[in-house]
Amino acid sequence: MVGGPVVRVLVLRGLGFNCEEESAAAWQLAGAEPVVAHASDWLSGAVRLDGFAILHLPGGFSYGDDLGSGQVFANRIRLGRLEDGTRVLDTVSAFLGRGGRIIGICNGFQILVRAGLVPNIGGQFVQQVALAANLCGHFVDRWVRCRSAGMSLANLGEREFDLPVRHGEGRLVFGSPELRDLCQEKGLIGLQYLEADGGPATTEPANPNGAELATAGLWSEDGQVFGMMPHPEAYLTFVNHPDWGGRQRRGEDNDEATQTGQAFFRAWVEAATRHAAEVGR
Amino acid sequence: MATRAAAHFVAVLVRPDQRDVTGERVRVQARHLGIETGAVRVARVYAIDLPGTAEQLARAAPLVLADAVLETVAVDVLPVHSGAFVTTARLPGVTDDEGRTAQLALALAWDEPRLRDGQQCVFAQRLYLLQRQLADGDLRKLASALGNPLVDHLAWGAGLPTAIAAPAFVDHPPTPQQTVDLHGDDDAVLALSKAGCWHLDAAELRAIRDHFDEVAADRLARAMPALPTECEVEVFAQTWSEHCKHKEFNATISLVHNDQPRTVRSLFKTFIRGATERIRDKYAAIGQDWMVTVFSDNAGLVELDADHYFALKVETHNSPSALDPVGGAMTGVLGNNRDAFGTGKGGARLLFNTDVLCFGSPDYAKPLLRGQLHPMRVARGVVDGVEQAGNKSGVPTVNGALLFDDRFAGKPLVYCGTGAILPKQYPNGESWHKDIRPGDRIVVIGGRVGRDGIHGATFSSGALDDKVSGSVVQIGSPFVQKMASDLLAEACALGLVSGCTDNGAGGLSSSVGELAQGPGGALLHLERVPLKYAGLQPWEILLSESQERMTLAVRPGDVAALVALAQRRGVEATDIGAFDDSGRLVVRFGETTLADLDLAFLHDGVPTRYLQAEWTDHPALPNPELTLDAGPMLLRLLASPNICCREAVVRLYDHEVKGKTVIKPLMGPTGLAPQDAAVVRASFDGWHGLAVASGICPKFGDLDPYAMAAGAFDEAVRSLISVGARLPVAGEAPSWSGCDNFCVPNSAFDAVANPDGKLKLGKLVRMCEALYDCAVYFDVPMTSGKDSMKNDFVSEGHKISVPPTVLFTLVARVADVRRTVTSEWKAVGDVVYQVGATYDELGGCDWLRLCGGPDLALHGAVPQVRLGDARRVYEKMMAAHAAGLLASSHDLSDGGLLVALAECAIGGGRGAWIDVCQLSDSQPIAAVLFAESHSRLLVSVAPHHVAAFEMLFGRDAVRLGQVSADPSLRLDNGAESLCALTVAELTAAWRTPLW
Known part of the structure; x- marks a missing residue:
């Protein structure tokens, strides 16, 4: 790990988020300092992004996903105001302006998409892609093979992972062919579902939802915001893997720092640390 | 239903160039019914009862109600064509979260806080637009597959709907208080009981009558009528319901077993608590008592580690699931979760859910009786309810079972289980201890009260027939409950809560009545209870089982802090009265006293029941002669509904949220390996965890109920042993916790209505004896349990009764999950x-x-x-x-x-x-x-x-x-x-x- 100041991460809880505990554990294992705060305190301004390097919107069902997954929380980001009258979106924009990073996983990704924070090509914070209902038509909890690709997860490089997906609306749809090409050209497709042969997965079950271009995770154009459907925070130890017993019996590689979801958080922390060092220099 | 055209409506449709996945599924669903709909488009429609212009809505709706890439929005018009349509909308008073959320969204778009806090004026519905023109009969059939008339208003027709309706609420002024005279003969008072849906028997009604005769002078001195008020009788009906008091499990039973007569005084005390106490004494003698709270609180509490307790509770929700499978199962899961939240001072964090479900066969072909839903309709709905409740609450559903037998085609069995972790210490003391003192305020948090779920406790205490009112059914709201439970955990961690319990069966009547036993009395002001809508009678407020509410005891000095915290978290918290040491439960609405009851009589006055039972062991019939045919038979067994792969259900449940699940329902290199027990880490700070398994095998009960119950117990034990749990051993700090859930048909003998009642009760006694023998042999204690005694469905002169069934849910601590x-x-x-x-x-x-x-x-x-x-x-x-x-x-x-x-x-x-x-x-x-x-x-x-x-x-x-x-x-x-x-x-x- 690169030395430097501790990376502080704001993890939201409440209002229907469900994954704050394992998310905090993930950041801790990666050497960061997570602070778990109630989302209502962030939306009111009682908790601010000052001093944080990363904002993490975790998985769950914010506001019950009543109007579509992530819609209401995205509304709060786009239209809401802190108690002092500042627009929430302005605080987010300022946070990104000073090099802050945002990670959204599952429901967090759905929020980022609806709030226009990914891919945010052109920087206008308008919704450009969507996460539509899985083609199977229902929620699914299953492990899938993924590869980090394109611009890549910070310095994670091109690597393969098994990860759990747990969602009903994860089918990434690009708003237009032009936008799809742009995202590809700019290398924003940071994570793809894989077939057994290692190619991008086009059909179920390898592609669990029917996402275009097998997209499992997407960067913002500026590379500071990343959303993904799979749950690396649910794979912090080798015994989370469905075949952990077999892998252990056969003596296969179970290195947690590189094989599990920990790798994602380590990469993000490392990138934030590097950024802090560069700014410091 | 009472409806009128809404002032405006917004329709949200999937854009024509995008796939309408929901519509595609509806088309397939219709095809299963033999209806070819052509393409289906599904619109989310919001009926909006607000002054304001269509232009305002047209600006706001696309911003806040729709996905900008996938969906398109129309206001006050439906810019589409269709051959036919079906709409489903919640009946007035039935929980409509989506409508409320849409209202909040509009409040945000218009920066209009009054919309945020006021009454509901936006109502969600679904509009299904069908390409083809369809006959009225087909539309009716499709509509009743898409919605349930008990909770939904269904409409259909050709073309497009001409108007979008909003529910109208009729305001009934409170009716003057009535008294009830129970001095008539048995027939007369039983008729009253039946009309009032009290489900009290003649002896109980006499006990109430005699009590009131005794205290008549005292009542007059308190300015109460000598006769009980309607409201008071209702309180007895709730508190003394089979659901709450387990009268049959506490009855005195005359048993004839193999011609030998003997008497069992309370199945519960003799066999269940009896076994647990024996195990507890044995280990307490060597300084190893791991049982903290058994049978006395909402969930059983045992030691987990230095800083935490583990809570276990399993409940059934059979009758509601028979009527409204989705809502019934959902409220089953959420209600059981609230039991865990409401254990001790409160605020436990849920660790896992389990679900064990028994249905009629998937290919059930008998004609359906009036009020009966096809087993597959029930099964799909129940699974949907479990999925929504568990997933949205962020609780992994890690273990369960699915059983098929046509005797479950009348009433399904829906067992919902929960494990939770409670920190041992709060700033205000030991968490397990409800330390409620006179003067503590009664505070309710969570959802508002409506007319949903009135008489649920008494209703589930009787057989299910084809004459039910929709008001006994409730729809759960996982989101509202999540908000409330998050708040509760936060408030408990701050030491603001001295005790709590959930509002389930019997509503406030039960929750306040139970908590009042600690300090010794309570005074309740019903007019302060927040309502979903006007027009509820006071007794309805008292009894309503509207979901997602917890009743808290809070020191007077802490109320302001609690209410302020609740406000920040967007949860309603209301002070509705105070605990005292008066020895009475007093209920007021404004100036009127609705009930003024002696608490001791209310809780201990229920007369003991006397029941008869018989059982004769019989020798086994010889094995039939059959050819073995191992290969083909194996393939047939593997494909049979009771054995085949459960992935279609299991993968709908989130079993990994919280990141602690180590053994999940399906494992292995291809995710197809079925597991015996689930294993879950207790925390991220260590490797210890809990293994949970279920044992249930009603199929053996037809041969021998004792062997069946022992087999179920053994199945749960061996499943835990299989994954690596250790039976309690002296010197090892064991921590096992069990929950027994009996579901049996009506076992009270009646020469006409239930002629084989003695035999049924005999089976139950044998099942309880097996529980005792196994528990004390393995040293595995029950720490909580529940019985459901009336699992019969009666319609058109037919009765479908479940086979006697017992589920054992066992949990054992494992020292290192990596060694399972x-x-x-x-x-x-x-x-x-x-x-x-x-x-x-x-x-x-x-x-x-x-x-x-x-x-x-x-x-x-x-x-x-x-x-x-x-x-x-x-x-x-x-x-x-x-x-x-x-x-x-x-x-x-x-x-x-x-x-x-x-x-x-x-x-x-x-x-x-x-x-x-x-x-x-x-x-x-x-x-x-x-x-x-x-x-x-x-x-x-x-x-x-x-x-x-x-x-x-x-x-x-x-x-x-x-x-x-x-x-x-x-x-x-x-x-x-x-x-x-x-x-x-x-x-x-x-x-x-x-x-």
């Missing part, structure tokens, strides 16, 4: 053993049921639990786990050895060469392959551990063969080949779609 073991075969060359002995016990087995139906399965001996042999085998398994000798372990249950072998092969994607000749030396080959003898496991052992393993087990393990490089299951009996099937063939059969 899964079921699937893992490496070529590993040696396969059967642990434990097979007996000629084909009675009730799935093989016989498959060959000749339930009647054939009445032949053969029922599997017995031989406690001494079981314990010896389990202790050897514990030693094998401790020494790390096991590569895999799978318990033998439904289908017997052959099915277990196939499951290990499918799960690991590996074959094996198996020879059962050592087993068939002593038992018939049919029993070797198919008998479901208990206390057996199928394990595999790495070659380098074989010597140690065989030394340890001796004759308790029989070597069967080895995991092979050839991916097929080859089964021999000495020189004779019984079958050879590839793993792919086995897998294909096992993955036969469940429905």
Whole structure:
């Protein structure tokens, strides 16, 4: 790990988020300092992004996903105001302006998409892609093979992972062919579902939802915001893997720092640390 | 229903160039009903009862109500064509979260806080636009598949709807208080009980009458009428309901067993609490009492680690799930979760859910009776409810079972279980202790009160018939509950809560009545209770089982802090009264006193019931003569509904949220290996965790209810042993916790209405005796439990009764989750053993049921639990786990050895060469392959551990063969080949779609 100041991460809880505990554990294992705060305190301004390097919107069902997954929380980001009258979106924009990073996983990704924070090509914070209902038509909890690709997860490089997906609306749809090409050209497709042969997965079950271009995770154009459907925070130890017993019996590689979801958080922390060092220099 | 055209409406549709996945599913669903709809588009429609212009809505709606890429929005018009339509909308008063959320969204868009806090004026509905023109009958059929008239208003027609309706609420002024005269003869008072939906019997009504006669002078002095008020009788009906007081489990029973008469004074005290107390005393004597709260609180509480307790509770929600499968199951899960939240001072964090579901067969073909839903409709709905409730609450559903038997076609059994973790210490003291003092305020948090769920407690205490009112059914709101439970945990951690309980059966009447027992009294002001809408009668407010509410006791000085915190969190918290030491439960609405009751009589005055029971043991019928046909039979067994792969259900449940699940329902390289028990880490700070398993096997009850209940107990124990749990052992800080859930048909004898009642009750007594014998032998205590006594469905002169059923949910602490073991075969060359002995016990087995139906399965001996042999085998398994000798372990249950072998092969994607000749030396080959003898496991052992393993087990393990490089299951009996099937063939059969 690169030395430097501790990376502080704001993890939201409440209002229907469900994954704050394992998310905090993930950041801790990666050497960061997570602070778990109630989302209502962030939306009111009682908790601010000052001093944080990363904002993490975790998985769950914010506001019950009543109007579509992530819609209401995205509304709060786009239209809401802190108690002092500042627009929430302005605080987010300022946070990104000073090099802050945002990670959204599952429901967090759905929020980022609806709030226009990914891919945010052109920087206008308008919704450009969507996460539509899985083609199977229902929620699914299953492990899938993924590869980090394109611009890549910070310095994670091109690597393969098994990860759990747990969602009903994860089918990434690009708003237009032009936008799809742009995202590809700019290398924003940071994570793809894989077939057994290692190619991008086009059909179920390898592609669990029917996402275009097998997209499992997407960067913002500026590379500071990343959303993904799979749950690396649910794979912090080798015994989370469905075949952990077999892998252990056969003596296969179970290195947690590189094989599990920990790798994602380590990469993000490392990138934030590097950024802090560069700014410091 | 009372409706009127809404001022405006917004329709949100999927854009024509995007796939409407929901519409596609509806089209398929219609096809299953024999209806060809053509393309279907589904619109989310919001009826909006607000002044304001269409232009304002047209600006706001696309911003806040729709996905900008996928959806398009229309205001006050439907810019589409369709051949026909169906709409479903919630009936007035039924929870409509989506409408409320849409209202909040508009409040945000318009920066209009009054919209945020006021009454509901936006109502959600679904509009299904069907391409084809359809006959009225088809539309009616489709509508009743898309919605449920008990909770939804359904409409259909040609073309497009002409208006979008909003519900209208009728305001009923409070009716003047009435008194009830219970001095009539039995027939007269029973008629009153029936009309009032009280479900009180003649003796209970007499007890109430006599009590009021006794205290008449005192009542007049309190300015109360001498006769009980309607509201007071309702409070008795709730508090004394079978649901709340378990009158039959506490009855005095005259039993004739094999012609020998004896008396059982309370099944609960004798067998259930009796067993737990004996185990507790035994371990307390050596300073190892791990039981913190047993049977006295909402969930059983045991020691987990230095800083935490573990809470366990399992409930059933059978009647509501029969009527409204989605809502019934959802409120079952959420209600059971609230029991965990409401244990001790409150604020436990949920660790996992379990669900055990019993339905009629998927291919049930008998004509449906009035009020009866097809088992598949029930099954799909219940699974949907469990999915929504668990997933949205962020609780992993980690363990369960699915059973099919046509006797569940009237009432399904829906068992919802929860495990939770409670920190031991709060700033205001020990968390387990409800420290409620006179003067503490009564504060309710969570949802508002409506007319939903009135008489749920009393309703579930009777048989289900075709005359039910929709008000007994409730829709849960996982989101509202999540908000409230998050707040509760936060408030408890701050030391603001001195005790709490949930509002479930009986509503405030029960929750306040129960909590009042601590301080010794309570005064409740119903006019302060926040309502969903106006027009509720005071007694309805008192009884309403509107969901997602917790009742808290809060020191007067802490109320302001609690209310302020609740406000920040967007949860309503209201002070509705105070606890006192008056010895009375007083309920007021404004100036009117609705109830003023002696608390001691309310809780202890219910008369003991006297019931009759009989049971005669009978010898087993001889085994039938059947050809073995091992290969084809195995494939048929694997494909049968009671055995086939549960992935269609399991993958709908989030079983990994919280990141702590180590053994999930399906594991292995391809995610197809079924597991015996789930294992969950307790926290991220250590490797200790909990293993949870279920035991349930009603199919053996027709032969012998004692053997059936013992078998269910053993199944849960052996499942936990299989994954690596250790039975309580002196010196090891054991921490086991069990929950018993009995579901039986009406067992109260009545010469006309229930002529075989004595036999039914006899079965129940035998089941309880088995529980006691097993519990004290294994030292596994029940810490909570629940019984459901009236599982009969009556309609059109027919009665469908469930078979007597008991579920044991057992949880054991495991010291290191990384040392647990899964079921699937893992490496070529590993040696396969059967642990434990097979007996000629084909009675009730799935093989016989498959060959000749339930009647054939009445032949053969029922599997017995031989406690001494079981314990010896389990202790050897514990030693094998401790020494790390096991590569895999799978318990033998439904289908017997052959099915277990196939499951290990499918799960690991590996074959094996198996020879059962050592087993068939002593038992018939049919029993070797198919008998479901208990206390057996199928394990595999790495070659380098074989010597140690065989030394340890001796004759308790029989070597069967080895995991092979050839991916097929080859089964021999000495020189004779019984079958050879590839793993792919086995897998294909096992993955036969469940429905």
